[in-house]
Amino acid sequence: MSSESMEAAYSAADLGLWNQVHRSLNADGYAILPRVLTIAECRNLSALYGQDDGFRTKISMARHGFGRGEYKYFSYPLPDLVDRLRHELFPRLAPIANEWNRQLGIPVQYPELLEERVAEGLWKIPSDLPERGRQYDAQRLGGVYVELKSHLPIDRQTRAIGATWLDHQLIGGGKGLGDTGFGGEAKQALQERTDFLAEQGLVERRGQRTIFARNLLTMLRNRELARAAKDIAADTGLEHHPLFDGQRVAGIYRRSIMLASGRYAMLDDGMEFSLVPWRPVIEQRLGQQIAATVHGGRVFWEIGRQRSPSV
Numbered sequence: 001m002s003s004e005s006m007e008a009a010y011s012a013a014d015l016g017l018w019n020q021v022h023r024s025l026n027a028d029g030y031a032i033l034p035r036v037l038t039i040a041e042c043r044n045l046s047a048l049y050g051q052d053d054g055f056r057t058k059i060s061m062a063r064h065g066f067g068r069g070e071y072k073y074f075s076y077p078l079p080d081l082v083d084r085l086r087h088e089l090f091p092r093l094a095p096i097a098n099e100w101n102r103q104l105g106i107p108v109q110y111p112e113l114l115e116e117r118v119a120e121g122l123w124k125i126p127s128d129l130p131e132r133g134r135q136y137d138a139q140r141l142g143g144v145y146v147e148l149k150s151h152l153p154i155d156r157q158t159r160a161i162g163a164t165w166l167d168h169q170l171i172g173g174g175k176g177l178g179d180t181g182f183g184g185e186a187k188q189a190l191q192e193r194t195d196f197l198a199e200q201g202l203v204e205r206r207g208q209r210t211i212f213a214r215n216l217l218t219m220l221r222n223r224e225l226a227r228a229a230k231d232i233a234a235d236t237g238l239e240h241h242p243l244f245d246g247q248r249v250a251g252i253y254r255r256s257i258m259l260a261s262g263r264y265a266m267l268d269d270g271m272e273f274s275l276v277p278w279r280p281v282i283e284q285r286l287g288q289q290i291a292a293t294v295h296g297g298r299v300f301w302e303i304g305r306q307r308s309p310s311v
Helices: 003-014 017-028 039-050 080-104 129-141 165-171 181-199 216-236 280-285
Strands: 055-060 070-074 117-119 203-206 209-212 248-259 262-268 272-277 289-295 298-303 306-310
Touching (some): 017 080, 181 203, 216 248, 216 262, 248 272, 248 280, 272 289, 280 298
Antiparallel strands (some): 203 209, 248 262, 248 289, 262 272, 298 306
């Protein structure tokens, strides 16, 4: 990064621009940083795109249903300008990424500095990082902690096919829910959810007792996966290959789908596809060959030569 670009990045922080960046990312999903690169630097970077060397993969957006166009991932080592830019911006963006992950329930937290990156996909994480995250949230939110439990509003969960947040609450007895405000709404939704599960033959009422089907969450999850797989098979012409405990599947990571039961990755080997619980560690591998094994409720991702366990 040139001295002019670096000066612009620091002045942006001094002027409080990063507060606006934070608000813009939360509200719109993107933000604009002015004057980070010079015109000459932009031209030099864009000129690299036509070269084959220096890139590890190219993604066709139309192929994955993202729209039109394409983009490439740089290979390592990165161009000097890009590497310096990453080191300058990482400390500003990592707290925002950590906040999003906490709210989405994603068990990944990034360190404060890029220097704590050991290798691709491997980070040296400070032992007090969770506490730093809580302190950061408390500072920004005035002591209020926000955690996203489901992307579906509770009124849409009442009749959803899938293992929803309401189902987890039912299994746990709805502990911690109050009688007013959201607690009251949630209790009403739990009653409606119970009625729906009874219609599906998954709940039996015996007087004041409610008896849930054995392995209720697994049954709901499998029903939703079967329905989603049927739709994908109709669209792609591929056959669905269900993933059972102890089984390994491999294929191209085509896309992810959001279900009531959570987010799943679609792996396609050209003839069959499988739906595997998605984890953040694979997102940069879109369009690449990866493998996964489910064992004891955990997913073990194989990325290149690395094996990454996820809960």
